[in-house]
Amino acid sequence: MVNGSPRVKRDREERDRLVRQGVLVVDSDPDLYRFSRDHIFGSPSIAGGVVKDGNCSGPQSWRRPADGKTLKEAGG
Template structure:
């Protein structure tokens, strides 16, 4: 699967792609993608994962917008949901929010179409 997907949440825009096959593939978010620093206080979040990425230098403050992080390099997550949790700074049903940049279909739809 060499399709690219985009996720837009608030001011954040992230690009990525599945890096393995299966119903819950690993998912790479590309360098230059942005992530929300402070999402809604009403949703669960994985602060530990964002904190770890900041410590490792994978996420850094976006010099263009103080409310965003920017990915300094490509980063592979265990699945698309973990990626969206960081980009959105809170839980979402990831496969339906990642949209194919060519077809506009969701990652969920594309995964369901694989025999």
């Protein structure tokens, strides 16, 4: 998201860096960014924070496609 919530975003600097590098580009929907290429994040929480433009607990938010378990449920 270009502008999500809450006001204080701990991953905003990372998101802005990815925009400057061209990893995130404006989507056809001007409220969204999209990835122009694959990017590996240092943690699932940073990835979630960048994607939703807000604070995120990655282990509780990301789900595995194979079984639908969160990373926390799966022990990751």
